[in-house]
Amino acid sequence: MMIALIDYGAGNLHSVRSALVKAGADNVHITSNVDDVARADKIVLPGVGAFGACASALRALDGMEDALNQRVLHGGVPFLGICVGMQLLADEGLEFGGAKGLGWIEGKVRELDGDARGVKVPHMGWNDVILSTQNGLIQSGEAYFLHSFHFDAENPAHIIATTDHGGPLVAAVGRDNILGVQFHPEKSQHYGIEFLSRFLEWTA
């Protein structure tokens, strides 16, 4: 089973690869090549930093957005987005004037308002993953979060899990073969590795 871990210059690729290997993956391909995406059995999109910068870096890879649409939206290949890689599933990110996302999960990515929530931002550290719906992939537990923006999903049916930082925040979204997690499984010790093992077994 080949896993394409997409390198668009915006991810902690090696940590994600190490965690996937620890979870049992035998063929993780760090790639920015659309041909690899076309033949991958599973696709992982990491992401760290700013939504706008990540969106433009992903689009700077020639043909990558089309290849992802082709394989994930139409081909049904299991897909995992992590942190900003999850936020990119939204229609739009509202940071610094806004940038378009992939538009696979309806919603917008908004800044966390620490003053209104009475909490510190970034949301940095371990927090509870609370299931909104029963899902074989995401289980309740504690995971590591590190973000200043959050996914405001339009359709409640797409929200798989939330966490709480001065009020609920989306921790995982998904539909069909598409899954996104706000937390960092590669930094969430046993909880994260076990989640990645389930992702590896997922047939969507």
Place this chain on the structure above:
Amino acid sequence: MTVKTRIIPCLDVANGRVVKGVNFVNLVDAGDPVEQAKAYDDAGADELCFLDISATSDGRGTLLDMVRRTAEVCFMPLTVGGGVRSDDDARALLLAGADKVAVNSAAVSRPELVGDIAQRFGSQCCVASVDARRSMKEDGTWTGKWEIFTHGGRKATGIDAVDHALNLTRLGAGELLVTSMDGDGTKAGYDLELIRTISDQVNIPVVASGGVGNLDHLVDGVIKGHASAVLAASIFHFGEYSIAEAKAALRKAGISARS
């Protein structure tokens, strides 16, 4: 409800080796940072911090290799500090596998460095260090202010520590690592007034550091110092207390800690 209070063991390293030894049992090589990091990962530490105190610049390649090897086997967040002078230095550490980069002395002379890193890689990975001492009057009493010191607490700068912390926050730091150089190594506890004064004025997480001698000090850092995370070195390294005991102490005091 909110995010849990983090417990962060910190390892001082120089030229790829841990400087203050760790007294864990079952370590093949007690000076190897990767092995010690793995022991803390297994023990359930919430994050790990490496501070590179190498005096020479040729230690950088060794540091990067150490970070790379650690990130391969540890599935916990890693902050690396020491000797970061440019956003390219930060980039090298992030590419090697650090999740956050701590900026120390270079941000005293050039605070904009924090802005450079935050803009390029995001605030979430930029930790700004605030190393302070209490400013004393000639008669030996405290002025009520703190001053930024560099070079491991030996060199005074004349910069007010709280002003510096606020400035670094404004420039885009995602977290402040506040160390009392008076308390560092004394085991007398954090400088709670320093931690609280800064924490109450910023909207980003503050990590309390410097002076921990027992588990009550960790609790005080959160309850009296209003810190989001507590950092300690020797109490964990020498096996006086385990990470599990530290978590239990926080929970007993009503603080939310990871199970």
